[in-house]
Amino acid sequence: MSFVQNFPCFSIVLCMVAGILSTPMKGKQAKNLTLVVVTLVALMSIATLGYVIGTGESYTYMMGRFPAPWGNEIRVGILEALTATVFALVMLFSLLGGMDHVFKDINESKINLYFILVDLLLSSLLAIIYTNDLFTGYVFVEINTIAACGMIMIRESGRSLIAATRYMVMSLIGSGLFLISLAMLYDITGHLLMEDAHEAMIRLTQSGQYEIPLLVIISLLTVGLAIKSGLYPFHSWMPDAYGYSTISSSSILSSLVSKSYIILLIKIFYRVIGFDTIITSKIVNVLFVFGLIGMIMGSVSAIMAKDIYKMIAYSSVAQIGYVYMGIGLATEAGMAAAIFHILTHAITKSLLFLSAKGLNDASGRKRVYPALQGAAFRNPLAGAAFAVGSLSMVGIPMLAGFISKILFATSALGSDPKKVLPTLIVLSVSTILNAVYFLHTVVRIYTPVGEPGEFKGVRIHMAVGAAAALFCLIALNFVLGLYSQPITDLIQQGIQMFA
């Protein structure tokens, strides 16, 4: 066994250990430790990705000494390593970009707690991505929820407490549904490891047993994870949770936490239930319809929002709609487009949140549009970053968002003929709506303030870390936009490894 194969396990354990070590530390020390750990995790994920691409096949890693049907396993393939890499990088940049606000927003005695939550969150994200065991998946989903809720409520304003409560209630409903579907799945398959459960599932579908329970399981599972990731009718917690927490939390929550549940859902679809069974169960059509509605409604709400953070949060609703629409197309190309969009959105949404923070700081932290006028001149780097992020979300060529839109459109053409036209129409309408609110904001921040206004002569110089984070996220956006072919190839290979 090669040494690199240990890295996924190391990175999960390392984050947990860092969380424990941070408990007695002061805020600054905990911050440094967390940054070191997140960087290490990113490097290890890159090494794992390189290793898996090199060998061209996935491997399972035994946790503890019990072999397959009893023990617990993690499984590493290209898709897992790729998402882990992107997630760790985005986590690092989100922390760096919002660091000054973490120290401003949070009570000094509680700053180390914030970094404990960040460590826990990263370890649970990685565990959700890598796990090969259904119940481990559930446990880490709950850890993820707890850490995320803590990251919202740690700001201790009334608004963020209420946002955390709403988030928690919706999340708990989602995980309750997920848990009972896992219990039923275990009952009909008799296994918790994904491979064994899948074999049992193949036997069941061939013999035609348990058709109705299977349908119930699929729908409970999908609805549970869709609630947790904020698919359209269940999105009501999103704007508050993203709008009123400290900016690093918003960025991490919107770009990573909600995505991890979608990754888990895709994993269960492919590796446990089997994608053919999913297609015959018609649940993909439900996801498709709600995805389409979400794309429109999220954008409409974003246009109505008066607050820049809420606008970005509502735009997340629309983007989650895109991802579910991709899954709903029920083809491999659609799935690849959905996964590519998960990566695109992770990179772009964190860029938008962090740059909006920079613009907002230059406008007296008022958050509303009139105050933001001309903010790009007061904070040029944040202005440029916001412009790049907006253009990417709208889908301008050379940027990541353009590639995901092309992938969605081309994969729609290869799907069920009834889905082609709705997809293309909603895709174009949603693009126009995206353009309305994003470009409107970009124009607003680049409109000079006429007469000497409130913020005359204000110049914000960003901290080195924050500026570096923005630069890296912009660069990643261009990398995904310009070198999309190798990445989509990787995603396709990864999906084939799943099956």
Next chain:
Amino acid sequence: MGPNLWVNVEEIAAVILFGVGFTTLLLHKNMIKKIIGLNIMDTAVYLFLAAMGYIDGRVAPILVNGNTDVNLYINPIPSGLVLTGIVVSVSVTALMLSLTIRLYRKYRSLDIDEILIRMQREELKK
């Protein structure tokens, strides 16, 4: 369907309880009752798991007199899952309760609608 109904009476009870807990958690205005709903919902799943894992006439999977015959014991995995699940739901309940305490200290109410109204009033005053 008829005779199976009586055989699976524990599972039916579990699903009904799950529904009760689920609706309470989703729809009730009072925070404490929401938390009670959460616990009913989670406990229902544990009842479901435990009922499914139990095999008539066998004992808990703890070795008695060194007897290692598999047919003497019930399946240990559902019990293990229930224990893990209980740990998870205890921690989630603790978090919800602490959130409720925070909200009560700030807004002097347990009713989530009332809390929202008081928050908006406070924002308007600023």
